[in-house]
Amino acid sequence: MEAKDIALNDVHIQLGGKMVPFAGYNMPVRYSSDIEEHKCVREKVGVFDVSHMGEFFVSGAGALNLIQKVTSNDASKLTIGQAQYSCFPNETGGIVDDLIVYKLGDDEYMLVVNASNIDKDWNWVKKQQTEDVTLTNASDAYCLFAVQGPEAIKTLQKITDVALNDIKFYTFTKGKIGGIDDVIISATGYTGEAGFELYVLAEDAKKLWAKVFEAGAEFGIQPIGLGARDTLRLEMGYCLYGNDIDDTTSPLEAGLGWITKFSKEFTNSEALKKQKEAGVSKRLVGFELNDKGIPRKDYDILNLDEKVIGRVTSGTMSPSLSKGIGMGYVEFGQHKSGTEILIAVRNKKLKATIVKLPIYKKG
Amino acid sequence: MNIPEELKYTEDHEWIKVEGNVATVGITDYAQGQLGDIVYVEIETEGDAIDKAEIFGTVEAVKTVSDLFMPLTGTVSKFNTKLEDEPELVNSDPYGEGWMIKIEISDESQLETLLSAAAYKEVIGE
Numbered sequence: 001m002e003a004k005d006i007a008l009n010d011v012h013i014q015l016g017g018k019m020v021p022f023a024g025y026n027m028p029v030r031y032s033s034d035i036e037e038h039k040c041v042r043e044k045v046g047v048f049d050v051s052h053m054g055e056f057f058v059s060g061a062g063a064l065n066l067i068q069k070v071t072s073n074d075a076s077k078l079t080i081g082q083a084q085y086s087c088f089p090n091e092t093g094g095i096v097d098d099l100i101v102y103k104l105g106d107d108e109y110m111l112v113v114n115a116s117n118i119d120k121d122w123n124w125v126k127k128q129q130t131e132d133v134t135l136t137n138a139s140d141a142y143c144l145f146a147v148q149g150p151e152a153i154k155t156l157q158k159i160t161d162v163a164l165n166d167i168k169f170y171t172f173t174k175g176k177i178g179g180i181d182d183v184i185i186s187a188t189g190y191t192g193e194a195g196f197e198l199y200v201l202a203e204d205a206k207k208l209w210a211k212v213f214e215a216g217a218e219f220g221i222q223p224i225g226l227g228a229r230d231t232l233r234l235e236m237g238y239c240l241y242g243n244d245i246d247d248t249t250s251p252l253e254a255g256l257g258w259i260t261k262f263s264k265e266f267t268n269s270e271a272l273k274k275q276k277e278a279g280v281s282k283r284l285v286g287f288e289l290n291d292k293g294i295p296r297k298d299y300d301i302l303n304l305d306e307k308v309i310g311r312v313t314s315g316t317m318s319p320s321l322s323k324g325i326g327m328g329y330v331e332f333g334q335h336k337s338g339t340e341i342l343i344a345v346r347n348k349k350l351k352a353t354i355v356k357l358p359i360y361k362k363g
Numbered sequence: 364m365n366i367p368e369e370l371k372y373t374e375d376h377e378w379i380k381v382e383g384n385v386a387t388v389g390i391t392d393y394a395q396g397q398l399g400d401i402v403y404v405e406i407e408t409e410g411d412a413i414d415k416a417e418i419f420g421t422v423e424a425v426k427t428v429s430d431l432f433m434p435l436t437g438t439v440s441k442f443n444t445k446l447e448d449e450p451e452l453v454n455s456d457p458y459g460e461g462w463m464i465k466i467e468i469s470d471e472s473q474l475e476t477l478l479s480a481a482a483y484k485e486v487i488g489e
Contacts, residue, residue: 033454034425035400227399227426294403294423317402317425346405346421 006051007143007202008209015223022226023116025052030225037228038319041191045149045216046224047209052115054139055199056125059108062132067101067109070125072251072269074261078103083170083188086259087251088124089268093275094247095254097121098239100188102172110184110199112144114241143205147212148195148232151219156196158215160185164196178211180204190229192236192358231316237286237327237357243297244284244313244327252276253329254284255357282310283335286359289324289343291350300344301328309334312343320360330354364489365392367458371474372483373434378458379477381468386435389462390422390453393487398424401453404446406431406464412438415473419464422453435473437466 003021012019017028030037040046058067067075073086080103088096097117102110113121122137129135147156153164160177162185167173172186184199200208213221239245239254251260252275262273289295295315300308315326337356342349371379376394380387395401406420413419413433420431443462446452453461
């Protein structure tokens with residue numbers, strides 16, 4: 001299948017973006033340097049075009065019921081203007097996708113899902129739709145820009161009258177920004193930095209992108225590719241679907257017990273509850289390399305007796321820490337922070353230590 | 364794209380500079396651009412005799428790991444130890460300070476298998 005272009009494809013090419021097919025879309029993987037872009041977000045402000053993400057709207061009298069059934073977190077706790085990290089558990093103990101649930105109004109929600117899973121998720125939710133629910137897949141109608149970094153709020157405050165300081169983490173408002181009405185301004189992100197994600201209709205996206213860059217020029221704003229997005233999220237220990245979580249990993253094994261609420265019933269909740277009571281057999285952990293080298297997906301994790309105890313699910317060189325970092329599953333009991341492990345990198349076994357998340361702790 | 368005329372190339376995006384019996388080897392400007400920031404160069408084959416097309420080391424970018432292949436059969440006589448602490452030299456100066464190894468060539472007839480600058484340009488679609 002040919003990869004689709006996102007609305008601002010031309011803009012990214014003009015900015016020198018190296019476009020690569022990712023999750024069915026041609027996406028900018030980098031503009032200049034992964035490391036430079038990473039540092040720009042940690043130190044200044046950067047903008048990611050993540051318009052490949054999927055947006056589903058769920059409305060009607062049965063909207064909350066449907067969301068409660070298909071997601072693991074408790075959406076009944078949301079008030080209008082709040083967002084919640086959640087996942088769609090499957091019926092066999094794994095995860096269909098992770099997502100953010102936005103409560104837009106009474107009986108009106110937006111679900112934001114991973115680009116690679118848009119069709120899978122849509123079919124999954126659609127299959128469970130009831131008559132009192134209207135479902136809309138608006139993924140192609142919306143662009144999504146993540147403006148992230150210590151100067152993000154100053155940048156965006158220049159182009160909106162909405163008091164951005166009042167938008168607390170994981171809350172949002174709909175307002176005018178960059179001269180465009182009804183943009184969803186959400187205090188969320190995937191970097192560990194302060195910042196906002198802006199959901200804007202595709203026809204207004206180019207104008208908003210330009211306004212954001214104009215406002216951020218004095219702070220050294222830069223476009224940021226998917227390469228740096230991955231290193232930023234990995235330093236924070238945030239899961240990436242397809243790497244750290246997938247159809248076979250349970251949310252409890254993945255350390256997502258905090259979004260798995262047994263105060264309600266949901267897909268596979270009985271089995272997950274049993275798993276919680278019995279205890280999981282493996283856990284997702286973060287680790288840092290003490291030796292020189294870089295862990296990569298699918299490398300073996302060993303204990304100090306050189307017995308395989310798990311497998312790396314994500315790994316990179318951390319631009320902030322200048323060392324190899326990663327995440328992976330290890331046998332329960334060997335997962336505690338401070339545990340010394342070995343990572344099999346080609347013909348060597350490199351020393352590493354399991355650390356508490358986030359892997360990168362800000363100054 | 365910088366593709367010096369005086370160098371030889373391989374389809375694995377390596378460049379080779381031949382001086383007498385010694386070949387200096389690195390990766391091309393195109394290769395470093397595709398890989399992005401080089402963060403680790405691992406070459407532990409100094410002193411080893413290795414056949415053409417066998418692996419002599421590994422280069423790691425932020426996102427990817429790539430093997431490095433011998434462009435010619437020979438003995439790895441030297442490794443650019445500067446790359447241990449400054450792998451970014453491969454990005455900033457791929458044909459100069461970013462060189463990787465020197466090979467004592469065993470079979471000079473293999474030189475004919477290397478690509479000219481013009482042929483390499485075609486490989487990368489320039």
